[in-house]
Amino acid sequence: MTEKALRELASILNPTADIPEGETPLLIAVGAIGKALGITIRPAAKSENANTLDAIARASGFRTRRVTLTGNWWKTDGGPLLAFTKEENQPVAILPVKATKYEILDPVELTRTPLNRHTATTIAAIAYTFYRPLPDKEITVWDILQFTIRGRGPDLLKILGVGVVATLFGMLTPQITGILIDSAIPDAKRQLLIQMGLGLLAASFGVMIFQLAQSFVILRWQTKVSYDTQAALWDRLLKLKPAFFRQYSTGDLHNRVSAVNQIRDRLSGSILRTLFTSLFSLLNLGLLIVYSFPLAFVAIAIALVAVILTTISGMITRRKMRPLQQLSGEIFGLTVQLIGGISKLRVAAAESEAFTCWAKQYTKQVKLILSTQLVEDLLTTFNVLLPAVSSMVLFGFTVALMAQSVGETGLSTGTFLAFNTAFGTFITSATRLSNTLIDSLDITILWERAQPILQTKPEVDADKYHPGRLSGQLKLDQVCFRYRQDSPLVLDKITLDAKAGEFIAIVGPSGSGKSTIMRLLLGFETPEAGAIFYDGKDLSGLDIAAVRRQLGVVLQNGRIMSGSIWENIAGGAIVTQDQAREALQMAGLAEDIQAMPMGIHTIISEGGGNLSGGQRQRLFIARALVQDRKHSSVGANA
Secondary structure, three states: OHHHHHHHHHOOOOHHHHOOOOOOHHHHHHHHHHHHHOOOOOOOOOOOOOOOHHHHHHHHOOEEEEEEOOOOHHHOOOOOEEEEEOOOOOEEEEEEEEOOEEEEEEOOOOEEEEOOHHHHOOEOOEEEEEEOOOOOOOOOHHHHHHHHHOOOHHHHHHHHHHHHHHHHHHOHHHHHHHHHHHHHOOOOOHHHHHHHHHHHHHHHHHHHHHHHHHHHHHHHHHHHHHHHHHHHHHHHHHHOOHHHHHHOOHHHHHHHHHHHHHHHHHHHOHHHHHHHHHHHHOOHHHHHHHHOHHHHHHHHHHHHHHHHHHHHHHHHHHHHHHHHHHHHHHHHHHHHHHHHOHHHHHHOOOHHHHHHHHHHHHHHHHHHHHHHHHHHHHHHHHHHHHHHHHHHHHHHHHHHHHHHOOOOOOOOHHHHHHHHHHHHHHHHHHHHHHHHHHHHHHHHHHHHHHHHHHHOOOOOOOOOEOOOOOOOOEEEEEEEEOOOOOOOOOEEEEEEEEOOOOOOOOOOOOOOOHHHHHHHHOOOOOOOEEEEEEOOEEHHHEOHHHHHOOEEEEOOOOOOOOEEHHHHHHOOOOOOHHHHHHHHHHOOOHHHHHOOOOHHHOEEOOOOOOOOHHHHHHHHHHHHHOOOOOEEEEOOOO
């Protein structure tokens, strides 16, 4: 206990002192990277090889990607990396210290070494990058915001700082204008005129340079947010229960996923840039008050009118956007279905009916788009006319004020022109800000579209335990199941007991429930009554993902990926060519593959159009057998 307390005290000054003892070097390195990314790292399940990255990633719920370190990779910002030494193949953590500066954490010696040209030569070319997952719960707006800004504090501070400096440079223009008109030109002060001219030129260049720097920082921030958010979103989608995907068509689901990307694009792109620029430019209101409080009040009134009209138009547009987004998803889903079933449509000579169905929906969409476009066009016209009309109103009030109290306003020609210059910047910023706020209201509609994906809890339960290495025994005990509450039972008290090593065929007519049994065995559906056991363990209490990894399955509606035969057999797993060839031999496809020009590296189109139906099924069987599964199941078509 004393030693532990001393280590905790030492961790304040020594970052390596907080690394847990008694862990494997790989787990220590992964833990250091997880701490940098905000990922909670858990050790691999006891039944799995604890010294593999995949096992740790599965236990911790994050995904990895293999990358190749080329060129001067240590000089670029690639985020935290898991690498290996060339000589000993020892895992090390590559942790960023600054944007382009790394250090190497040795999990064995517990030391940190700066990464440079010399130390980079000791690192192998293959490394791994980690993807942060979204929380395994219902996602709120605050969760998304926390996810996007985590670790981006320095970038946000740069955006704010550069924006303030650029605004202050811009505020020099009206002040210099007033000095030129009131002093330099009337008094023929050529030296002052030259100085003020150079000052204006310097201010313009300063604004341009700082705005350019701000754009680069925003672009960098946007790229990082896009990288993290898209990966986390697709990871979330792949973790959802299979029953979720029955509720939406492929196209509609893609539209809902795109809604999250649109939210991210808007928040991290034009909205963020315009919001910061407009807010900073509103500092010109202080100049207006300094120059003339009565005229500043007029400027505020004009800005309020612009904001009110913009808000009204935005609310009208928003009411039309909700059905438009829903209709767009339906059309997208219909289009995908029509394209996927084009051969069936031609066989049935139903092309005209399909076109009529699509045209009916598309007509509704175009009408909604035109109605929203009309409101947007009117708002654009108002924004174009606003500067001219506001200048006329401002001149009118200025003349009235000067006529009422000549010589008492203290408003000289130079001061008025300076006021007018600052007023132009202020009113433009107010209009942009109102437009940005209205655009941000559309995000609520997109958020509603994305709600099913973000609000549905993923198929992850930390309370369920790992099944261990399955022996091959399974049992269905009095299982009852129906797809809907108002539908008849598909399975009624089905009992099946399969011993390890047995080969069992389930036969029956179409609709008898053969595929349903497979879906239940895979955990795609939950029985209404009864239970399913693997090695005597109830499936409802097991980690379903760990169970599926040990099953070899060929579904009757399976599809072949675009890629080589080897890639289709591996399915993303680490599989050698010898293992793939052995699986092909067991599936009875080895001779066909050998007859192909490129053998196991032959490229297959998506869906396997260049293979026969029997070859596709045997390829699915080879994929199911390649990992030496204890359970293998095939659909009726196999």
